[in-house]
Amino acid sequence: MTANIAHSTASEQSRSDVTQASAALIGRVLLSAIFILSGVSKLAAPAMMIGYISSVGLPLPQLALALAIIVEIGGGLALIAGYRARTVAAVLAVFSVVTALAFHSALADQNQFIHFFKNIAMAGGLLQVVAFGAGRFSLDARRR
Structure with missing residues (x-):
C-alpha cells in the first residue's frame, strides 16, 4: 500500500511538472506573439513607422525603428526558445513600458488608454518570466 501511495504521489508530481513546464512554454509563446507580429509589421511598412516615430518627437527615427525591430523580433524569438x-x-518589459509612455500616453483617447495598459500588462507578464524563469522546456533549462 505504501509503495502504491509513493508511486501515485510521484506520478502526480510528474504530471504537475509537465503541466507547469507546458504552461510556461505556452505563456512564452503567447507573450512573444505580439512582439514578433509587431516587428514583422514594422518591416512591412518602414516608411510609415519612421513617420510615426518622428510624429511623437523621438530623435533618430531610422535608428529607433531598427532597434525596435531587433528587440521585437529577436527578443520574441529568444523568449519562445527560452x-x-x-x-x-x-x-522586453522595459521596452513595453517605454513604448507605452512614448507612444500611448494620451490616456484621454480610449484607444491609447487601452494600448497603454496593454503594454503595462505585458510588462507584468514578462516580469513573471524574470522572476520564475523560462521553465523546463527551454534552452535555459538545457544549459544547467
Whole structure:
C-alpha cells in the first residue's frame, strides 16, 4: 500500500511538472506573439513607422525603428526558445513600458488608454518570466 501511495504521489508530481513546464512554454509563446507580429509589421511598412516615430518627437527615427525591430523580433524569438529568458524578458518589459509612455500616453483617447495598459500588462507578464524563469522546456533549462 505504501509503495502504491509513493508511486501515485510521484506520478502526480510528474504530471504537475509537465503541466507547469507546458504552461510556461505556452505563456512564452503567447507573450512573444505580439512582439514578433509587431516587428514583422514594422518591416512591412518602414516608411510609415519612421513617420510615426518622428510624429511623437523621438530623435533618430531610422535608428529607433531598427532597434525596435531587433528587440521585437529577436527578443520574441529568444523568449519562445527560452534563451536567456530572464534577461530577454526584462528587456522586453522595459521596452513595453517605454513604448507605452512614448507612444500611448494620451490616456484621454480610449484607444491609447487601452494600448497603454496593454503594454503595462505585458510588462507584468514578462516580469513573471524574470522572476520564475523560462521553465523546463527551454534552452535555459538545457544549459544547467
